[in-house]
Amino acid sequence: xxxxxxxxxxxxxxxxxxxxxxxxxxxxxxxxxxxxxxxxxxxxxxxxxxxxxxxxxxxxxxxxxxxx
Numbered sequence: 001x002x003x004x005x006x007x008x009x010x011x012x013x014x015x016x017x018x019x020x021x022x023x024x025x026x027x028x029x030x031x032x033x034x035x036x037x038x039x040x041x042x043x044x045x046x047x048x049x050x051x052x053x054x055x056x057x058x059x060x061x062x063x064x065x066x067x068x
Contacts (some may be wrong), residue, residue, distance in 0.1 A: 005032050
């Protein structure tokens with residue numbers, strides 16, 4: 001069984017590729033070993049997605065290589 005971590009006290013930070021005009025930003029939260037919580041910065045009270053660290057690394061690698 002997989003359980004969703006409690007993100008109520010998560011310290012969110014904007015992704016390094018976020019621009020200064022507030023558009024199209026994602027935030028991630030550190031401090032969840034083996035997991036990477038991700039949310040839309042424009043909807044901080046909305047849902048968050050939680051990826052395994054391995055799946056997040058695969059996604060970021062595909063993005064950086066231009067595969068996505």
